Amino acid sequence: MTVSDPDWRAPVDPPTPVTPVPFGKPWSIWAWGGLISSAGLALAVAPRPVLTLLHAPVETASLPWVRFVGLVLLAYAMGYHVAGWTGQRTYMRASVVLRVFSVVVIGAFVLLDWLPKAWLAVGLADFAGAVWTTLELRWRPKPKAA
Structure with a gap:
């Protein structure tokens, strides 16, 4: 059971970045x-x-699923915005691994003809962002323990 404190208020200021x-x-x-x-x-x-730009035609019956994937991407992006706001280095390092791995998976899908070659641009942009994040993490000092 939780004890309620009537004088408690949510913090007004955003959290101080960790990094x-x-x-x-x-x-x-x-x-x-x-x-x-x-x-x-x-x-x-x-x-x-968007799918025409990526040479990925889709049947009309599949459009609700594509829209759902768009909403999932928005939720996924929220993690990046929160990590950027709070400076969560652990999330940033994990994102580097995921983003490097994505270019490998997209490349394999293109080689297997499961995705059109235009999708390689998505994988390469992801890889470039992973390199950028890696350089940024190395350049920025870690927070010092108090």
């Missing part, structure tokens, strides 16, 4: 979160033009 950053934000994580948010919103709102 000191020179310009206030880890830019690679914010940029990737923005890109994923944009892709998710585009897929949720207008999936046909």
